[in-house]
Amino acid sequence: MNRNLALILMLVLSLTGCLPPEQTQVKTDNEIGVASALSSTAQTGPQVAADLTAHYNDVRVNCGSASMPAFLCRGIMLRSTVPSTAYKAWNPSPHSQTSGGVSFSYLSKDSKFTGLVFNQKNGFIFYPVLSRPSGTRQIEVLCSFPRDGATQLRMAPGCGAHPYTPDRSRRCQTIGITTAEGWLANRRENIWNVCSFDVRDAMNHLAADSFYQTIRAHQLGNFFAGQHDYIELVLATWPQNIPKELPMQAFFYLDGGLAGAQYDQKDFYDSTGGKVLPIIKINLPRTANADAQFIYNQADQVK
Template sequence: MNKHYPLLLVLALFLAGCKSDGDVSSAPADHEPPITSSVASTAQNGAEVATSLTARYNDVRTNCGASSMPAFLCRGIVLRSTVPSTAYKAWNPSPHSQKSGGVSFSYLSKDAKFTGLVFGQKNGYIFYPVLSRPIGTRQIEVLCSYPLDGATQLREAPGCGAHPYSPDRSRRCQTIGITTAEGWIANRRSNTWNLCSFDVRDSMNNQGADSFYQTIRAHQLEGFFAGQHDYLELILATWPQNIPKELPIEAFFYLEGGLAGAQFDQKDFFDSTGGKVVPIIKIILPTSPSADARFVYSAADQVK
Protein backbone atom coordinates (compact mmCIF):
# COMPACT_ATOMS: atom_id res chain seq x y z
CA MET A 1 0.00 0.00 0.00
CA ASN A 2 2.90 2.36 0.72
CA LYS A 3 4.03 2.36 -2.87
CA HIS A 4 0.78 4.09 -3.85
CA TYR A 5 1.07 6.77 -1.19
CA PRO A 6 1.98 9.78 -3.39
CA LEU A 7 -0.89 9.14 -5.80
CA LEU A 8 -3.44 8.59 -3.04
CA LEU A 9 -2.26 11.67 -1.17
CA VAL A 10 -2.68 13.84 -4.24
CA LEU A 11 -6.10 12.34 -4.86
CA ALA A 12 -7.13 12.89 -1.23
CA LEU A 13 -6.10 16.53 -1.37
CA PHE A 14 -7.94 17.05 -4.65
CA LEU A 15 -11.11 15.45 -3.32
CA ALA A 16 -10.88 17.47 -0.12
CA GLY A 17 -11.52 20.63 -2.08
CA CYS A 18 -14.74 19.14 -3.43
CA LYS A 19 -16.27 18.14 -0.09
CA SER A 20 -18.90 20.18 1.67
CA ASP A 21 -19.26 20.70 5.41
CA GLY A 22 -22.63 18.95 5.53
CA ASP A 23 -23.53 15.35 6.21
CA VAL A 24 -21.25 12.74 4.71
CA SER A 25 -22.82 9.28 4.58
CA SER A 26 -20.64 6.38 3.55
CA ALA A 27 -22.44 3.69 1.57
CA PRO A 28 -20.97 0.18 1.24
CA ALA A 29 -17.75 0.22 -0.77
CA ASP A 30 -15.21 -2.35 -1.90
CA HIS A 31 -12.11 -0.14 -1.99
CA GLU A 32 -9.48 0.26 0.72
CA PRO A 33 -9.75 3.18 3.17
CA PRO A 34 -8.13 6.37 1.85
CA ILE A 35 -4.93 7.69 3.36
CA THR A 36 -5.69 10.70 5.51
CA SER A 37 -3.71 13.82 4.66
CA SER A 38 -2.07 15.56 7.59
CA VAL A 39 -3.25 18.89 6.19
CA ALA A 40 -6.92 17.92 5.87
CA SER A 41 -9.42 19.90 7.92
CA THR A 42 -11.40 18.40 10.80
CA ALA A 43 -14.48 18.11 8.57
CA GLN A 44 -12.52 16.28 5.89
CA ASN A 45 -10.95 13.95 8.44
CA GLY A 46 -14.39 13.09 9.76
CA ALA A 47 -15.64 12.29 6.28
CA GLU A 48 -12.61 10.13 5.61
CA VAL A 49 -13.12 8.28 8.89
CA ALA A 50 -16.71 7.48 7.88
CA THR A 51 -15.43 6.18 4.54
CA SER A 52 -12.73 4.10 6.22
CA LEU A 53 -15.20 2.58 8.70
CA THR A 54 -17.51 1.62 5.85
CA ALA A 55 -14.69 -0.02 3.91
CA ARG A 56 -13.58 -2.00 6.96
CA TYR A 57 -17.17 -3.01 7.72
CA ASN A 58 -17.53 -4.45 4.22
CA ASP A 59 -14.18 -6.24 4.29
CA VAL A 60 -14.77 -9.94 5.05
CA ARG A 61 -11.27 -11.38 4.76
CA THR A 62 -10.68 -14.38 7.01
CA ASN A 63 -7.28 -13.03 8.07
CA CYS A 64 -4.96 -10.09 7.50
CA GLY A 65 -2.53 -11.88 5.23
CA ALA A 66 -1.34 -14.78 7.38
CA SER A 67 -2.76 -17.53 9.58
CA SER A 68 -1.22 -15.78 12.59
CA MET A 69 -3.01 -12.49 11.86
CA PRO A 70 -6.71 -12.48 12.93
CA ALA A 71 -9.10 -10.37 10.88
CA PHE A 72 -9.66 -7.80 13.64
CA LEU A 73 -6.08 -6.59 13.11
CA CYS A 74 -7.06 -4.97 9.80
CA ARG A 75 -10.82 -4.97 9.24
CA GLY A 76 -14.18 -4.61 10.99
CA ILE A 77 -15.09 -2.13 13.73
CA VAL A 78 -13.72 -2.63 17.25
CA LEU A 79 -15.88 -0.46 19.51
CA ARG A 80 -16.71 0.05 23.17
CA SER A 81 -19.96 1.56 24.42
CA THR A 82 -19.67 3.91 27.40
CA VAL A 83 -21.73 6.16 29.66
CA PRO A 84 -20.66 9.84 29.79
CA SER A 85 -19.87 11.18 33.26
CA THR A 86 -17.91 13.90 35.03
CA ALA A 87 -16.86 11.28 37.61
CA TYR A 88 -14.51 9.39 35.24
CA LYS A 89 -13.05 9.42 31.74
CA ALA A 90 -14.90 7.27 29.23
CA TRP A 91 -11.65 5.90 27.78
CA ASN A 92 -10.22 4.80 31.15
CA PRO A 93 -10.67 1.12 32.10
CA SER A 94 -13.33 0.62 34.78
CA PRO A 95 -12.41 -0.52 38.30
CA HIS A 96 -13.52 -4.04 37.31
CA SER A 97 -11.26 -3.99 34.23
CA GLN A 98 -8.33 -2.67 36.25
CA LYS A 99 -8.71 -5.68 38.54
CA SER A 100 -9.43 -8.33 35.91
CA GLY A 101 -6.95 -7.19 33.27
CA GLY A 102 -9.52 -7.17 30.47
CA VAL A 103 -11.79 -4.57 28.84
CA SER A 104 -14.97 -5.55 26.98
CA PHE A 105 -15.50 -4.39 23.38
CA SER A 106 -17.88 -5.32 20.57
CA TYR A 107 -16.95 -6.24 17.00
CA LEU A 108 -19.12 -5.10 14.10
CA SER A 109 -18.73 -6.06 10.45
CA LYS A 110 -20.74 -7.24 7.47
CA ASP A 111 -20.26 -10.83 8.64
CA ALA A 112 -20.81 -10.02 12.35
CA LYS A 113 -23.93 -7.84 12.50
CA PHE A 114 -26.04 -6.89 15.52
CA THR A 115 -28.85 -4.46 16.30
CA GLY A 116 -27.98 -2.96 19.70
CA LEU A 117 -25.28 -2.48 22.33
CA VAL A 118 -24.86 -3.77 25.87
CA PHE A 119 -27.40 -2.38 28.36
CA GLY A 120 -28.96 -0.40 25.51
CA GLN A 121 -26.09 2.09 25.59
CA LYS A 122 -26.04 4.68 22.82
CA ASN A 123 -22.50 5.99 22.46
CA GLY A 124 -18.84 5.14 22.89
CA TYR A 125 -15.56 5.08 20.99
CA ILE A 126 -13.87 3.13 18.20
CA PHE A 127 -10.28 1.88 18.12
CA TYR A 128 -8.16 1.89 14.99
CA PRO A 129 -7.26 -1.63 13.83
CA VAL A 130 -3.83 -2.60 15.12
CA LEU A 131 -2.29 -2.63 11.65
CA SER A 132 -3.38 0.94 10.88
CA ARG A 133 -3.09 2.63 14.28
CA PRO A 134 -1.29 5.99 14.27
CA ILE A 135 2.37 6.16 15.18
CA GLY A 136 2.77 6.89 18.87
CA THR A 137 -0.36 5.05 19.99
CA ARG A 138 -0.39 1.82 21.95
CA GLN A 139 -1.04 -1.61 20.54
CA ILE A 140 -3.83 -3.04 22.69
CA GLU A 141 -3.88 -6.83 22.44
CA VAL A 142 -7.15 -8.69 21.86
CA LEU A 143 -7.19 -11.62 24.29
CA CYS A 144 -10.31 -13.62 23.40
CA SER A 145 -13.59 -13.48 21.50
CA TYR A 146 -17.18 -14.67 21.97
CA PRO A 147 -19.81 -15.17 19.23
CA LEU A 148 -22.23 -13.22 21.44
CA ASP A 149 -22.11 -11.48 24.83
CA GLY A 150 -19.80 -13.66 26.91
CA ALA A 151 -21.24 -12.77 30.34
CA THR A 152 -17.72 -11.67 31.20
CA GLN A 153 -18.37 -9.72 34.41
CA LEU A 154 -18.37 -12.89 36.53
CA ARG A 155 -15.65 -14.78 34.69
CA GLU A 156 -12.15 -15.59 35.82
CA ALA A 157 -9.65 -12.90 34.83
CA PRO A 158 -9.22 -11.37 32.37
CA GLY A 159 -12.78 -12.16 31.26
CA CYS A 160 -11.79 -15.12 29.10
CA GLY A 161 -11.79 -17.77 31.81
CA ALA A 162 -14.45 -19.98 33.34
CA HIS A 163 -17.90 -18.72 34.31
CA PRO A 164 -19.14 -19.84 37.76
CA TYR A 165 -22.42 -21.17 36.33
CA SER A 166 -20.49 -23.66 34.17
CA PRO A 167 -16.90 -23.85 35.38
CA ASP A 168 -15.88 -26.86 33.29
CA ARG A 169 -17.36 -26.01 29.88
CA SER A 170 -16.98 -22.22 29.80
CA ARG A 171 -13.19 -21.96 29.83
CA ARG A 172 -11.09 -21.00 26.80
CA CYS A 173 -12.43 -23.13 23.95
CA GLN A 174 -9.09 -24.63 22.98
CA THR A 175 -8.49 -25.92 26.51
CA ILE A 176 -11.66 -28.04 26.34
CA GLY A 177 -11.07 -29.30 22.81
CA ILE A 178 -13.31 -26.86 20.92
CA THR A 179 -11.72 -25.38 17.79
CA THR A 180 -14.67 -24.91 15.41
CA ALA A 181 -17.91 -22.95 15.24
CA GLU A 182 -19.86 -26.20 15.14
CA GLY A 183 -18.15 -27.38 18.30
CA TRP A 184 -18.88 -24.10 20.06
CA ILE A 185 -22.56 -24.28 19.11
CA ALA A 186 -22.92 -27.91 20.25
CA ASN A 187 -21.29 -27.06 23.58
CA ARG A 188 -23.63 -24.12 24.23
CA ARG A 189 -26.75 -25.99 23.18
CA SER A 190 -26.08 -28.54 25.92
CA ASN A 191 -26.11 -25.72 28.51
CA THR A 192 -26.79 -22.01 27.96
CA TRP A 193 -23.85 -21.09 30.20
CA ASN A 194 -21.37 -23.20 28.24
CA LEU A 195 -19.95 -20.06 26.65
CA CYS A 196 -16.31 -20.82 26.00
CA SER A 197 -14.03 -18.08 24.69
CA PHE A 198 -11.96 -18.45 21.53
CA ASP A 199 -8.32 -17.70 22.34
CA VAL A 200 -6.97 -15.08 19.91
CA ARG A 201 -3.89 -13.91 21.80
CA ASP A 202 -0.66 -13.27 19.91
CA SER A 203 0.70 -16.43 21.49
CA MET A 204 -1.78 -18.49 19.45
CA ASN A 205 0.46 -17.86 16.43
CA ASN A 206 -0.80 -19.77 13.38
CA GLN A 207 -4.05 -20.73 15.11
CA GLY A 208 -4.98 -17.12 15.86
CA ALA A 209 -6.71 -16.13 12.64
CA ASP A 210 -8.82 -19.28 12.42
CA SER A 211 -9.77 -18.96 16.09
CA PHE A 212 -11.34 -15.57 15.42
CA TYR A 213 -12.85 -16.73 12.13
CA GLN A 214 -14.62 -19.56 14.00
CA THR A 215 -16.04 -16.91 16.35
CA ILE A 216 -17.59 -15.13 13.38
CA ARG A 217 -18.83 -18.41 11.88
CA ALA A 218 -20.56 -19.36 15.15
CA HIS A 219 -22.19 -15.92 15.28
CA GLN A 220 -23.55 -16.49 11.78
CA LEU A 221 -24.50 -20.17 12.05
CA GLU A 222 -26.40 -19.75 15.30
CA GLY A 223 -28.28 -16.75 13.91
CA PHE A 224 -27.19 -14.23 16.54
CA PHE A 225 -28.49 -10.90 15.29
CA ALA A 226 -31.50 -9.26 16.91
CA GLY A 227 -31.37 -10.59 20.46
CA GLN A 228 -30.55 -8.48 23.52
CA HIS A 229 -27.00 -9.86 23.77
CA ASP A 230 -26.27 -10.79 20.17
CA TYR A 231 -23.18 -8.64 19.62
CA LEU A 232 -19.85 -10.38 19.14
CA GLU A 233 -17.71 -9.61 22.22
CA LEU A 234 -13.96 -9.10 22.45
CA ILE A 235 -11.83 -8.83 25.57
CA LEU A 236 -8.87 -6.48 25.17
CA ALA A 237 -5.94 -6.21 27.55
CA THR A 238 -6.39 -3.45 30.12
CA TRP A 239 -4.27 -0.32 29.62
CA PRO A 240 -3.11 2.23 32.23
CA GLN A 241 -5.33 5.04 33.46
CA ASN A 242 -5.16 8.57 32.08
CA ILE A 243 -3.19 8.04 28.85
CA PRO A 244 -5.66 9.45 26.28
CA LYS A 245 -2.93 10.62 23.89
CA GLU A 246 -1.56 7.08 23.67
CA LEU A 247 -4.85 5.35 22.91
CA PRO A 248 -5.67 4.46 19.27
CA ILE A 249 -9.10 6.14 19.35
CA GLU A 250 -10.30 6.70 15.79
CA ALA A 251 -13.73 8.16 16.51
CA PHE A 252 -16.42 8.71 19.08
CA PHE A 253 -19.69 7.21 17.91
CA TYR A 254 -23.35 7.35 18.75
CA LEU A 255 -26.54 5.53 17.89
CA GLU A 256 -29.87 7.33 17.58
CA GLY A 257 -30.45 9.18 20.86
CA GLY A 258 -26.78 9.17 21.92
CA LEU A 259 -25.40 12.34 20.34
CA ALA A 260 -25.17 14.31 23.60
CA GLY A 261 -23.02 11.56 25.13
CA ALA A 262 -20.67 11.48 22.15
CA GLN A 263 -20.36 15.27 22.24
CA PHE A 264 -19.51 15.16 25.95
CA ASP A 265 -16.77 12.61 25.29
CA GLN A 266 -15.39 14.48 22.29
CA LYS A 267 -15.01 17.69 24.29
CA ASP A 268 -13.65 15.85 27.33
CA PHE A 269 -11.06 14.12 25.13
CA PHE A 270 -10.13 17.44 23.48
CA ASP A 271 -9.62 19.06 26.89
CA SER A 272 -7.75 16.05 28.32
CA THR A 273 -5.28 15.82 25.42
CA GLY A 274 -4.53 19.49 25.04
CA GLY A 275 -6.50 19.91 21.84
CA LYS A 276 -6.63 16.58 19.97
CA VAL A 277 -9.75 16.41 17.81
CA VAL A 278 -11.39 13.03 17.22
CA PRO A 279 -14.53 13.08 15.04
CA ILE A 280 -18.01 11.97 16.05
CA ILE A 281 -19.59 9.38 13.74
CA LYS A 282 -23.21 8.27 13.79
CA ILE A 283 -23.67 4.53 13.41
CA ILE A 284 -26.95 3.32 11.97
CA LEU A 285 -27.12 -0.37 12.84
CA PRO A 286 -28.89 -2.82 10.51
CA THR A 287 -32.51 -3.65 11.27
CA SER A 288 -32.61 -6.91 9.31
CA PRO A 289 -30.06 -9.61 8.47
CA SER A 290 -29.94 -8.41 4.86
CA ALA A 291 -29.37 -4.75 5.77
CA ASP A 292 -26.00 -3.17 6.48
CA ALA A 293 -24.70 -0.71 9.03
CA ARG A 294 -24.03 2.85 7.93
CA PHE A 295 -21.46 5.32 9.21
CA VAL A 296 -22.36 8.99 8.90
CA TYR A 297 -20.25 12.07 9.55
CA SER A 298 -22.06 15.37 10.08
CA ALA A 299 -20.35 18.69 10.77
CA ALA A 300 -23.38 19.68 12.86
CA ASP A 301 -22.67 16.84 15.32
CA GLN A 302 -19.21 18.10 16.19
CA VAL A 303 -18.46 20.30 19.19
CA LYS A 304 -14.71 20.32 18.55
Protein backbone atom coordinates in the same frame (compact mmCIF):
# COMPACT_ATOMS: atom_id res chain seq x y z
CA MET B 1 18.36 -0.45 4.12
CA ASN B 2 17.09 1.67 7.05
CA ARG B 3 14.75 0.27 9.70
CA ASN B 4 11.62 2.03 8.41
CA LEU B 5 12.08 0.72 4.88
CA ALA B 6 12.76 -2.75 6.21
CA LEU B 7 9.60 -2.69 8.28
CA ILE B 8 7.54 -1.49 5.33
CA LEU B 9 8.94 -4.32 3.21
CA MET B 10 8.11 -6.81 5.95
CA LEU B 11 4.50 -5.65 6.09
CA VAL B 12 4.09 -5.87 2.31
CA LEU B 13 5.54 -9.37 2.28
CA SER B 14 3.41 -10.48 5.20
CA LEU B 15 0.21 -9.25 3.58
CA THR B 16 1.02 -11.24 0.47
CA GLY B 17 1.76 -14.37 2.47
CA CYS B 18 5.48 -14.44 1.70
CA LEU B 19 6.70 -14.64 5.28
CA PRO B 20 6.26 -17.60 7.63
CA PRO B 21 3.68 -17.14 10.42
CA GLU B 22 6.19 -16.52 13.17
CA GLN B 23 7.45 -13.45 11.30
CA THR B 24 4.03 -12.01 10.52
CA GLN B 25 2.57 -12.34 14.02
CA VAL B 26 1.91 -8.97 15.63
CA LYS B 27 3.64 -9.03 18.99
CA THR B 28 5.19 -5.79 20.22
CA ASP B 29 4.84 -2.06 19.84
CA ASN B 30 8.16 -1.88 17.98
CA GLU B 31 7.26 -4.66 15.54
CA ILE B 32 4.07 -2.87 14.53
CA GLY B 33 5.86 0.40 13.81
CA VAL B 34 5.47 -0.04 10.05
CA ALA B 35 1.69 -0.07 10.27
CA SER B 36 1.76 3.01 12.47
CA ALA B 37 3.95 4.83 9.99
CA LEU B 38 1.36 4.26 7.30
CA SER B 39 -1.27 6.06 9.39
CA SER B 40 0.55 9.11 10.67
CA THR B 41 -1.77 11.71 9.12
CA ALA B 42 -4.92 12.69 10.99
CA GLN B 43 -8.15 11.85 9.19
CA THR B 44 -10.98 14.30 8.55
CA GLY B 45 -14.50 13.41 9.68
CA PRO B 46 -15.64 12.37 6.18
CA GLN B 47 -12.46 10.30 5.77
CA VAL B 48 -13.15 8.52 9.05
CA ALA B 49 -16.71 7.69 7.97
CA ALA B 50 -15.41 6.35 4.65
CA ASP B 51 -12.68 4.36 6.41
CA LEU B 52 -15.16 2.80 8.83
CA THR B 53 -17.43 1.86 5.95
CA ALA B 54 -14.53 0.20 4.14
CA HIS B 55 -13.47 -1.71 7.26
CA TYR B 56 -17.07 -2.80 7.84
CA ASN B 57 -17.44 -4.13 4.29
CA ASP B 58 -14.11 -5.98 4.32
CA VAL B 59 -14.73 -9.69 4.98
CA ARG B 60 -11.25 -11.17 4.65
CA VAL B 61 -10.71 -14.35 6.64
CA ASN B 62 -7.36 -13.06 7.89
CA CYS B 63 -4.96 -10.18 7.35
CA GLY B 64 -2.50 -11.99 5.14
CA SER B 65 -1.45 -15.08 7.08
CA ALA B 66 -2.73 -17.71 9.49
CA SER B 67 -1.15 -15.80 12.40
CA MET B 68 -2.97 -12.52 11.67
CA PRO B 69 -6.64 -12.50 12.79
CA ALA B 70 -9.10 -10.44 10.77
CA PHE B 71 -9.61 -7.86 13.52
CA LEU B 72 -6.04 -6.64 12.93
CA CYS B 73 -7.02 -5.08 9.60
CA ARG B 74 -10.79 -4.96 9.21
CA GLY B 75 -14.12 -4.63 11.02
CA ILE B 76 -15.06 -2.12 13.71
CA MET B 77 -13.87 -2.51 17.32
CA LEU B 78 -16.12 -0.33 19.44
CA ARG B 79 -16.73 0.15 23.14
CA SER B 80 -19.99 1.62 24.42
CA THR B 81 -19.71 3.94 27.40
CA VAL B 82 -21.80 6.18 29.65
CA PRO B 83 -20.72 9.85 29.81
CA SER B 84 -19.97 11.10 33.30
CA THR B 85 -18.04 13.79 35.14
CA ALA B 86 -16.85 11.07 37.56
CA TYR B 87 -14.51 9.36 35.10
CA LYS B 88 -13.08 9.52 31.57
CA ALA B 89 -14.92 7.41 29.00
CA TRP B 90 -11.67 6.02 27.56
CA ASN B 91 -10.25 4.89 30.91
CA PRO B 92 -10.69 1.22 31.89
CA SER B 93 -13.36 0.72 34.55
CA PRO B 94 -12.45 -0.32 38.11
CA HIS B 95 -13.46 -3.89 37.22
CA SER B 96 -11.20 -3.87 34.15
CA GLN B 97 -8.31 -2.51 36.17
CA THR B 98 -8.65 -5.54 38.45
CA SER B 99 -9.41 -8.21 35.85
CA GLY B 100 -6.93 -7.11 33.20
CA GLY B 101 -9.51 -7.09 30.39
CA VAL B 102 -11.71 -4.47 28.69
CA SER B 103 -14.79 -5.52 26.70
CA PHE B 104 -15.47 -4.31 23.15
CA SER B 105 -18.01 -5.27 20.48
CA TYR B 106 -16.97 -6.25 16.95
CA LEU B 107 -19.11 -5.07 14.04
CA SER B 108 -18.67 -6.00 10.39
CA LYS B 109 -20.65 -7.07 7.36
CA ASP B 110 -20.21 -10.71 8.38
CA SER B 111 -20.88 -10.11 12.11
CA LYS B 112 -23.85 -7.78 12.44
CA PHE B 113 -25.95 -6.90 15.47
CA THR B 114 -28.82 -4.54 16.26
CA GLY B 115 -27.99 -3.05 19.67
CA LEU B 116 -25.28 -2.42 22.25
CA VAL B 117 -24.75 -3.83 25.72
CA PHE B 118 -27.23 -2.48 28.30
CA ASN B 119 -28.89 -0.59 25.42
CA GLN B 120 -26.14 2.03 25.58
CA LYS B 121 -26.11 4.70 22.89
CA ASN B 122 -22.57 6.02 22.47
CA GLY B 123 -18.91 5.22 22.91
CA PHE B 124 -15.61 5.17 21.03
CA ILE B 125 -13.93 3.21 18.23
CA PHE B 126 -10.38 1.84 18.06
CA TYR B 127 -8.44 1.66 14.82
CA PRO B 128 -7.59 -1.83 13.62
CA VAL B 129 -4.06 -2.57 14.83
CA LEU B 130 -2.54 -2.49 11.34
CA SER B 131 -3.78 1.04 10.65
CA ARG B 132 -3.38 2.69 14.04
CA PRO B 133 -1.65 6.10 14.08
CA SER B 134 2.01 6.49 14.92
CA GLY B 135 2.63 7.17 18.59
CA THR B 136 -0.33 5.09 19.78
CA ARG B 137 -0.24 1.84 21.68
CA GLN B 138 -0.94 -1.60 20.36
CA ILE B 139 -3.71 -2.99 22.58
CA GLU B 140 -3.76 -6.79 22.36
CA VAL B 141 -7.02 -8.64 21.79
CA LEU B 142 -7.05 -11.58 24.21
CA CYS B 143 -10.17 -13.58 23.37
CA SER B 144 -13.47 -13.46 21.50
CA PHE B 145 -17.02 -14.69 22.07
CA PRO B 146 -19.57 -15.28 19.25
CA ARG B 147 -22.08 -13.41 21.43
CA ASP B 148 -21.96 -11.61 24.79
CA GLY B 149 -19.68 -13.60 27.07
CA ALA B 150 -20.94 -12.33 30.45
CA THR B 151 -17.32 -11.42 31.01
CA GLN B 152 -17.81 -9.52 34.27
CA LEU B 153 -18.57 -12.82 36.01
CA ARG B 154 -15.68 -14.76 34.51
CA MET B 155 -12.22 -15.50 35.77
CA ALA B 156 -9.69 -12.83 34.84
CA PRO B 157 -9.18 -11.30 32.38
CA GLY B 158 -12.76 -12.07 31.32
CA CYS B 159 -11.78 -15.00 29.09
CA GLY B 160 -11.84 -17.64 31.83
CA ALA B 161 -14.51 -19.92 33.23
CA HIS B 162 -18.02 -18.73 34.06
CA PRO B 163 -19.13 -19.71 37.57
CA TYR B 164 -22.40 -21.31 36.39
CA THR B 165 -20.70 -24.01 34.30
CA PRO B 166 -16.97 -23.74 35.04
CA ASP B 167 -15.96 -26.97 33.31
CA ARG B 168 -17.55 -26.14 29.94
CA SER B 169 -17.09 -22.37 29.81
CA ARG B 170 -13.32 -22.11 29.93
CA ARG B 171 -10.99 -21.26 27.06
CA CYS B 172 -12.41 -23.14 24.05
CA GLN B 173 -9.10 -24.71 23.04
CA THR B 174 -8.57 -26.01 26.59
CA ILE B 175 -11.78 -28.05 26.42
CA GLY B 176 -11.14 -29.26 22.87
CA ILE B 177 -13.34 -26.79 20.96
CA THR B 178 -11.74 -25.33 17.86
CA THR B 179 -14.68 -24.89 15.46
CA ALA B 180 -17.92 -22.93 15.27
CA GLU B 181 -19.85 -26.19 15.14
CA GLY B 182 -18.17 -27.40 18.33
CA TRP B 183 -18.87 -24.09 20.08
CA LEU B 184 -22.58 -24.25 19.19
CA ALA B 185 -22.88 -27.92 20.20
CA ASN B 186 -21.33 -27.13 23.57
CA ARG B 187 -23.78 -24.27 24.14
CA ARG B 188 -26.77 -26.39 23.15
CA GLU B 189 -26.04 -28.64 26.14
CA ASN B 190 -26.37 -25.65 28.47
CA ILE B 191 -26.82 -21.97 27.55
CA TRP B 192 -24.04 -21.06 30.01
CA ASN B 193 -21.56 -23.31 28.21
CA VAL B 194 -20.04 -20.29 26.48
CA CYS B 195 -16.30 -20.70 26.00
CA SER B 196 -13.88 -18.07 24.74
CA PHE B 197 -11.82 -18.44 21.58
CA ASP B 198 -8.18 -17.62 22.36
CA VAL B 199 -6.92 -15.07 19.81
CA ARG B 200 -3.79 -13.85 21.60
CA ASP B 201 -0.54 -13.27 19.75
CA ALA B 202 0.79 -16.43 21.42
CA MET B 203 -1.62 -18.52 19.33
CA ASN B 204 0.64 -17.84 16.33
CA HIS B 205 -0.55 -19.77 13.23
CA LEU B 206 -3.82 -20.75 14.99
CA ALA B 207 -4.85 -17.18 15.81
CA ALA B 208 -6.61 -16.19 12.59
CA ASP B 209 -8.74 -19.32 12.41
CA SER B 210 -9.65 -18.99 16.07
CA PHE B 211 -11.21 -15.60 15.39
CA TYR B 212 -12.75 -16.77 12.11
CA GLN B 213 -14.53 -19.56 14.01
CA THR B 214 -15.93 -16.83 16.29
CA ILE B 215 -17.45 -15.13 13.25
CA ARG B 216 -18.75 -18.43 11.87
CA ALA B 217 -20.41 -19.32 15.19
CA HIS B 218 -22.00 -15.87 15.27
CA GLN B 219 -23.45 -16.51 11.82
CA LEU B 220 -24.44 -20.18 12.28
CA GLY B 221 -26.01 -19.43 15.66
CA ASN B 222 -28.14 -16.72 14.05
CA PHE B 223 -26.95 -14.24 16.66
CA PHE B 224 -28.24 -10.97 15.29
CA ALA B 225 -31.33 -9.41 16.82
CA GLY B 226 -31.20 -10.59 20.44
CA GLN B 227 -30.32 -8.35 23.35
CA HIS B 228 -26.82 -9.84 23.67
CA ASP B 229 -26.18 -10.86 20.07
CA TYR B 230 -22.90 -9.11 19.37
CA ILE B 231 -19.41 -10.54 19.12
CA GLU B 232 -17.56 -9.62 22.30
CA LEU B 233 -13.83 -9.05 22.35
CA VAL B 234 -11.73 -8.78 25.49
CA LEU B 235 -8.74 -6.46 25.09
CA ALA B 236 -5.83 -6.17 27.50
CA THR B 237 -6.35 -3.38 30.02
CA TRP B 238 -4.31 -0.23 29.38
CA PRO B 239 -3.13 2.34 31.97
CA GLN B 240 -5.36 5.15 33.19
CA ASN B 241 -5.22 8.66 31.77
CA ILE B 242 -3.28 8.10 28.53
CA PRO B 243 -5.77 9.43 25.94
CA LYS B 244 -3.07 10.61 23.53
CA GLU B 245 -1.57 7.12 23.42
CA LEU B 246 -4.78 5.24 22.67
CA PRO B 247 -5.55 4.15 19.07
CA MET B 248 -8.91 5.93 19.09
CA GLN B 249 -10.38 6.74 15.69
CA ALA B 250 -13.73 8.31 16.57
CA PHE B 251 -16.52 8.75 19.04
CA PHE B 252 -19.82 7.28 17.90
CA TYR B 253 -23.47 7.40 18.76
CA LEU B 254 -26.70 5.62 17.94
CA ASP B 255 -30.09 7.35 17.87
CA GLY B 256 -30.49 9.08 21.22
CA GLY B 257 -26.80 9.14 22.04
CA LEU B 258 -25.54 12.36 20.44
CA ALA B 259 -25.32 14.36 23.67
CA GLY B 260 -23.13 11.67 25.24
CA ALA B 261 -20.80 11.59 22.24
CA GLN B 262 -20.55 15.38 22.28
CA TYR B 263 -19.65 15.35 25.97
CA ASP B 264 -16.90 12.78 25.34
CA GLN B 265 -15.56 14.66 22.32
CA LYS B 266 -15.16 17.87 24.32
CA ASP B 267 -13.73 16.00 27.32
CA PHE B 268 -11.17 14.30 25.05
CA TYR B 269 -10.27 17.64 23.45
CA ASP B 270 -9.71 19.22 26.86
CA SER B 271 -7.81 16.20 28.20
CA THR B 272 -5.39 16.01 25.26
CA GLY B 273 -4.64 19.69 24.86
CA GLY B 274 -6.68 20.13 21.71
CA LYS B 275 -6.81 16.79 19.87
CA VAL B 276 -10.05 16.39 17.92
CA LEU B 277 -11.73 13.04 17.27
CA PRO B 278 -14.79 13.17 15.00
CA ILE B 279 -18.24 12.06 16.09
CA ILE B 280 -19.75 9.44 13.77
CA LYS B 281 -23.36 8.36 13.79
CA ILE B 282 -23.84 4.61 13.38
CA ASN B 283 -27.11 3.26 12.03
CA LEU B 284 -27.06 -0.40 12.96
CA PRO B 285 -28.81 -2.85 10.59
CA ARG B 286 -32.43 -3.63 11.41
CA THR B 287 -32.65 -6.74 9.26
CA ALA B 288 -30.13 -9.45 8.46
CA ASN B 289 -29.91 -8.27 4.86
CA ALA B 290 -29.32 -4.61 5.76
CA ASP B 291 -25.95 -3.04 6.53
CA ALA B 292 -24.65 -0.60 9.11
CA GLN B 293 -24.12 3.00 8.05
CA PHE B 294 -21.40 5.37 9.27
CA ILE B 295 -22.32 9.03 8.93
CA TYR B 296 -20.31 12.19 9.59
CA ASN B 297 -22.36 15.32 10.13
CA GLN B 298 -20.62 18.63 10.79
CA ALA B 299 -23.59 19.77 12.88
CA ASP B 300 -22.92 16.91 15.35
CA GLN B 301 -19.45 18.19 16.20
CA VAL B 302 -18.70 20.43 19.17
CA LYS B 303 -14.94 20.48 18.47
